[in-house]
Amino acid sequence: MxxxxxxxxxxxxxxxxxxxxxxxxxxxxxxxxxxxxxxxxxxxxxxxxxxxxxxxxxxxxxxxxxxxxxxxxxxxxxxxxxxxxxxxxxxxxxxxxxxxxxxxxxxxxSPLEFFSGEGLQGAGRIFKALGTPNFDIIGEALSAMIVTIFTAFMATIVAVPVSFVLAFPSSRNVMNRSNVERGIYSVLRAILNIVRSLEPIIWAIIFSVWVGIGPFAGMLALVVHTIASLTKQYSEQIEAITDGPVEAIEATGATRLQVLWFAVVPQCVNPFLAFTIYRWDINVRMATIIGFVGGGGIGTLLTQYQGLSKFNEVGTLVIIITLVVWLLDAASARVREVLK
Amino acid sequence: MSAQIQLQNVSHTYQNGFKALHSINLDIAAGEFLVVIGLSGSGKSTLMRTVNRLIQPNEGRILFEGRDVTSVRGDELRKHRASIGMIFQHFNLIGRHSVVDNVLYGALGGMSTTSAILGRFTTEQRDLAMSLLGRVGIADKAANRADALSGGQQQRVAIARALMQQPRLVLADEPVASLDPATAHSVMDHLEAINKEFGTTVICNLHFLSLVRRYATRVVALRAGELVFDGKPTDITEEWFRTIYGTEAEMM
Incomplete structure (x- = not known):
């Protein structure tokens, strides 16, 4: 106790x-x-x-x-x-x-509503419609899915270099030489935590007003959230390195940047790659949701059909989303396993 | 002849309050093979790191070849460190990188940040790295990943990296503590050869009295951050060894 x-x-x-x-x-x-x-x-x-x-x-x-x-x-x-x-x-x-x-x-x-005859009938209708998807829209659905996948991909690609650079000043063991450095570290960490706690869906609402509804708004929303998340993961990895090589490279008279590049980065490359791939995987799922609020891609298409109560079409979209998410999840898990 | 390294009243207390060094006065002449003995936590590693200024002591002065290096910074500090090679108990190589690259990193001190990051090592540097690997007997492993080598081999790569600095002093922090006895002797032989051939000063932390007697030209002992012995290796009697390592210690 x-x-x-x-x-x-x-x-x-x-x-x-x-x-x-x-x-x-x-x-x-x-x-x-x-x-x-x-x-x-x-x-x-x-x-x-x-x-x-x-x-x-x-x-x-x-x-x-x-x-x-x-x-x-x-x-x-x-x-x-x-x-x-x-x-x-x-x-x-x-x-x-x-x-x-x-x-x-x-x-x-209300259990009453959950088990009411009318309610159950409605649910039955939707499940039936979802179970008999309308594959006439497959072309439209697939191209929307491709938009979503690339929205997530571009967001990840744009965010990675920014996160990579930000990760070093966001690591305690890098920023420990003076009080000024410790101050910068604390401020950066605080900003990242605030940005990260704002859900991407909020960013999507902001950006859909800023640059208009569409994949670009979705991408920007994901970029912001990805930078905050990846920087945190990267910097935690930097904080977990062993100090020996750092000391050895410092002892050769290397500059600070050389020490980071030759002693810190090699210890982090694989975890960084694993985090990045996983983030892309997460971003595809998030891009789908972000589509609901104007981020473009398959999410936007799904809200449109749902608004028109065309549940056979919604069924098609759900199947495609499930399939892609499952495939990406399996693929990224496989790649991360190899990187271990 | 004036000493190459002079420590004057050097004291160091870590931020957690641990007093590692207590008013150390020590002159080391060029060409000495100085072995430092003492229990873990007696201040050996700290002492060594004040010399190449990986640690800046709270008090006292450090003179290297007559120059006060106690609080040098920036480029001056880099230049000071570059003139001193260092090897470690755990080798501290970049495991994912090739053996020859690890040796080349000894040249970082003399390179600009950008040319180093772009990997622009000169042909002369590459030739030197290869010949140093040949010297320590592992030229055939040059392209291997450093972490694929055995402990003894890794320590020899570390020696080559230190030599790449063309140092006037080599610091060796318990260089054989992670190695088996046979390998330990081979590593110590390399250090001795550097000392004899180039006249490079060596400061080495050791635990084994047999190695001390075999390699040292001079021995100092630390206990709780204080210098308690300074003399020839032959002057160390079993009794002295006990006062340094405690009564439980056995001659090894």
């Missing part, structure tokens, strides 16, 4: 305060209206008061019994000095069960 980090007092009080607010909110705004079957009014000042009261309750509980729900969630146990173990546990259970209940209500889970 020694591996568990004991949360500090301030953090647990803060956590409990937030938990109190959250509990009050889901009880007051979700669960009670659902039970009484009343339509919730717009969020107003009364709601804020309830929220603050809930927060205050748990904060007071935390301080008065000298124990916290945060502690319970983080460690699974309660500290010995807690004088209100039963109460704390009850609040813990309340938080868990009311979250599940609120989740059920919020996501409109």
């Amino acid at each position: 020694s591996s568990i980090k004991i949360p500090n007092r301030f953090v647990t009080v803060l956590f409990d305060t937030l938990l109190g607010g959250y509990l009050a909110a889901i009880l007051w705004r979700v669960i009670i209206p659902a039970i009484t079957n009343s339509v919730a009014a717009p969020f107003g000042s009364t709601d804020w008061i309830v929220l603050c009261l809930g927060a205050l309750c748990l904060a007071v509980l935390n301080i008065s019994v000298n124990g916290s729900v945060a502690y319970l969630f983080l460690t699974g146990t309660l500290p010995a000095h807690n004088t209100g173990k039963a109460v704390t546990r009850h609040v813990g259970w309340l938080a868990l069960t009311s979250s599940i209940l609120a989740g059920w209500i919020i996501t409109d889970i």
